Amino acid sequence: MLNQVIAILNPQFGQKFIDCTLGGGGYSKAILERIGQDGQVLAIDIDGLAITNAKLNFKTEIKNKKLILAHENFKNLRIIAEKYFEEDIKFNGIVLDLGLSSAQLEDKHRGFSFNIPVAPLGMNFGEQIGETAENIINSRNAEDLAKIFKDYGEEKFAYKIALAIVNERQLNRIVTAGKLVEIIMNVAPKRFQSKIHPATKIFQALRIAVNQELENLQAVLPQAISLLKIGGKLIIISYHSLEDRIVKQYFKQESKDCLCPPIMPICRCGHKANLKILTHKILRPVEQEILKNPRSRSARLRAVYKII
Numbered sequence: 001m002l003n004q005v006i007a008i009l010n011p012q013f014g015q016k017f018i019d020c021t022l023g024g025g026g027y028s029k030a031i032l033e034r035i036g037q038d039g040q041v042l043a044i045d046i047d048g049l050a051i052t053n054a055k056l057n058f059k060t061e062i063k064n065k066k067l068i069l070a071h072e073n074f075k076n077l078r079i080i081a082e083k084y085f086e087e088d089i090k091f092n093g094i095v096l097d098l099g100l101s102s103a104q105l106e107d108k109h110r111g112f113s114f115n116i117p118v119a120p121l122g123m124n125f126g127e128q129i130g131e132t133a134e135n136i137i138n139s140r141n142a143e144d145l146a147k148i149f150k151d152y153g154e155e156k157f158a159y160k161i162a163l164a165i166v167n168e169r170q171l172n173r174i175v176t177a178g179k180l181v182e183i184i185m186n187v188a189p190k191r192f193q194s195k196i197h198p199a200t201k202i203f204q205a206l207r208i209a210v211n212q213e214l215e216n217l218q219a220v221l222p223q224a225i226s227l228l229k230i231g232g233k234l235i236i237i238s239y240h241s242l243e244d245r246i247v248k249q250y251f252k253q254e255s256k257d258c259l260c261p262p263i264m265p266i267c268r269c270g271h272k273a274n275l276k277i278l279t280h281k282i283l284r285p286v287e288q289e290i291l292k293n294p295r296s297r298s299a300r301l302r303a304v305y306k307i308i
């Protein structure tokens with residue numbers, strides 16, 4: 001959704017931005033091209049590979065201190081910004097393009113894809129996160145697994161699949177994506193198999209659990225707002241309804257003056273709106289983009305700007 005992101009951010013010479021999810025560097029690159037010699041981008045990624053690739057692709061920008069790379073978790077956004085911008089830590093725009101990059105999905109050593117049977121079940125975005133998907137599925141009881149599949153995957157057959165996993169691992173530890181897919185396929189009824197791939201929701205749920213994606217998103221939102229200049233914009237692109245719900249609710253809450261329950265005759269909370277919503281209807285990728293990159297079909301973009 002690069003065109004929409006750039007249209008909203010509208011980067012100008014000398015301005016400062018944060019790309020919280022560098023990935024392949026597409027958004028950072030487009031911003032860097034528009035901010036001249038005096039502008040700056042702080043680009044963050046938890047994946048060391050994204051940082052290594054950016055070091056090769058943006059040599060001049062790094063040398064000129066236009067691009068600052070941070071191999072960090074964006075849940076610590078404020079500390080990261082303070083570390084690299086000691087004095088002026090107010091930004092013109094911040095963008096988060098959530099989830100995983102195509103490079104991560106296609107990496108046969110990472111285990112994000114149910115289409116790579118031999119992949120080990122890692123599913124970590126970065127080296128800094130300890131638990132693996134393999135750990136989770138081989139150690140949690142059926143109730144805990146079912147909760148993960150239900151809460152993070154909205155999976156209808158959560159408990160059945162959890163039980164099948166627990167039964168299988170009594171025979172052999174489950175260590176590959178292919179084995180996990182096989183277990184899911186054996187549980188999923190035929191009619192279910194005809195829609196989306198039966199493993200989609202389970203893989204999503206495990207990835208969210210391993211990387212604590214929802215917790216990170218919840219943690220970063222208030223920090224991002226606090227780092228914006230007045231008029232500065234925050235853009236979030238999410239890929240599933242769990243993330244989108246968090247973003248939607250947060251933006252709604254922070255764009256309201258009073259958060260007291262409706263039965264209160266006068267306001268007691270004193271909450272003041274600090275955001276204005278720019279996208280009353282979420283933005284979706286255009287058809288051409290979906291054709292070029294089918295994964296983008298589930299992207300939803302929400303944006304706000306800071307008013308106080």
Ligand SMILES: C[S@@+](CC[C@H](N)C(=O)[O-])C[C@H]1O[C@@H](n2cnc3c(N)ncnc32)[C@H](O)[C@@H]1O
Nearest residue numbers: 021023024025026027045046047073074097101
């Ligand atoms: C969808 S990709 C971003 C793609 C990017 N916009 C581009 O132009 O290539 C998401 C990236 O965010 C990173 N990421 C996910 N969660 C993160 C977190 N909590 N902290 C830092 N980076 C994170 C992933 O490692 C991945 O590289």
